[in-house]
Amino acid sequence: MNEAAGGAECRPWSMTPMSSRPQPFRLHVPEVALTDLRERLSRTRLPDQAPGEPWAYGTEVAYMSTLIDSWRDRFDWRAQEARLNAFPQYKVRLHGIDLHFLHVPGKGPDPHPLLLSHGWPGSIFEFLELIPRLTDPGQFGGDPADAFTVIAPSLPGYGLSFTPGQPRFGVEAIADCFAALMSEVLGYHRFGAQGGDWGSFITARLGYAYAERLSGIHLNMMPIRRDPAMVSDPTPEESRFLDELQLWLKEETGYQWIQGTRPQTLSFALTDSPAGLAAWIVEKFRAWSDCGGDIEAVFPQDHLLANISLYWFTAAIGSSFWPYYARMHGPWPIPAGETVTVPTGYCEFPREIVRPPRSIAERTFTNLQRWSAMERGGHFAAMEQPDALAREIRALFRTLR
Numbered sequence: 001m002n003e004a005a006g007g008a009e010c011r012p013w014s015m016t017p018m019s020s021r022p023q024p025f026r027l028h029v030p031e032v033a034l035t036d037l038r039e040r041l042s043r044t045r046l047p048d049q050a051p052g053e054p055w056a057y058g059t060e061v062a063y064m065s066t067l068i069d070s071w072r073d074r075f076d077w078r079a080q081e082a083r084l085n086a087f088p089q090y091k092v093r094l095h096g097i098d099l100h101f102l103h104v105p106g107k108g109p110d111p112h113p114l115l116l117s118h119g120w121p122g123s124i125f126e127f128l129e130l131i132p133r134l135t136d137p138g139q140f141g142g143d144p145a146d147a148f149t150v151i152a153p154s155l156p157g158y159g160l161s162f163t164p165g166q167p168r169f170g171v172e173a174i175a176d177c178f179a180a181l182m183s184e185v186l187g188y189h190r191f192g193a194q195g196g197d198w199g200s201f202i203t204a205r206l207g208y209a210y211a212e213r214l215s216g217i218h219l220n221m222m223p224i225r226r227d228p229a230m231v232s233d234p235t236p237e238e239s240r241f242l243d244e245l246q247l248w249l250k251e252e253t254g255y256q257w258i259q260g261t262r263p264q265t266l267s268f269a270l271t272d273s274p275a276g277l278a279a280w281i282v283e284k285f286r287a288w289s290d291c292g293g294d295i296e297a298v299f300p301q302d303h304l305l306a307n308i309s310l311y312w313f314t315a316a317i318g319s320s321f322w323p324y325y326a327r328m329h330g331p332w333p334i335p336a337g338e339t340v341t342v343p344t345g346y347c348e349f350p351r352e353i354v355r356p357p358r359s360i361a362e363r364t365f366t367n368l369q370r371w372s373a374m375e376r377g378g379h380f381a382a383m384e385q386p387d388a389l390a391r392e393i394r395a396l397f398r399t400l401r
Helices: 031-042 061-073 077-085 130-135 171-185 198-209 236-251 254-261 263-272 274-287 301-314 322-328 386-397
Strands: 089-094 097-104 112-117 148-153 191-195 214-219 344-348 368-373
Touching (some): 031 274, 061 274, 097 130, 112 130, 112 171, 112 386, 171 198
Parallel strands (some): 112 191
Antiparallel strands (some): 089 097
């Protein structure tokens, strides 16, 4: 379905189940939902600002006040909707859900199929600057022979891959769904995969569970076990990582614990309050990026609000938490003692949330063919450094096609 009938309560629009064959899709949020959002934002009740450094305890009140004003009065959702609709989009009934995906043909002599997987709190909007650099490298000074045909799904339970009451997917189930999309639905029996955040876990799981189908995988976050006791006699580089990991686990994982243990409770607040939703998401974009404390120096405000708005209009924030719950209550996606043997490339961006050394990564990824330390960038590499990330992806797969 291309257009939805929504109500003033801003519930996600109803959808007729999709066909088992891909159906073209264009996003159009009903005007009544835009009006409802503006009205809710006009009634925002802000907290007071805690003493001390402005962002020390979470999202700064002054910044949120400005962002809310912009979202209500100046943000052009239709322009961002048009950015997404400029790409070929589809929906297909697969594994009990209506899966949304972009399928963008490459422009070159022999484009290689590449699956892109996003993470949390991102969305398909993360990839809108990256995709053209992969599908049409010649336009950006690259070699057309490096072109990809890009398939970029919305993760099950995220954005346009969500309808109320649908099954919840963890990493393993998402990987199975994406493998079916690529091979059974689209007919790509050999393809590459790339991802960051949850997308890195999904990509690694694909490399483990479907190695015979993968030409290679590329990661911009290294999805290794986060256990400070993983190394008994660490090298100096491993000690640096373990110290960083300890700090990360202490100071930065509160969101994981609530999303991984009580996701339903949190979803009430963030599904009902657009300001609360924005504060929850934007703090991560600031903390995890290479922005030096100035979030809009890296992310245009409209791009931030487009991502947040997609969560809002689809009411998918609660279901987006599910991979955290599944991860905390299930096994690691790569079983203990097992390895990923497909050709692997990795970009280490300096402001990534965890940066394990190669010696630790090689315990799981035994065919690391490319390991690149990047000059700038953080967790949201596809948005922060699309040129650099695209170059690295093209370089890895140049010999793997």
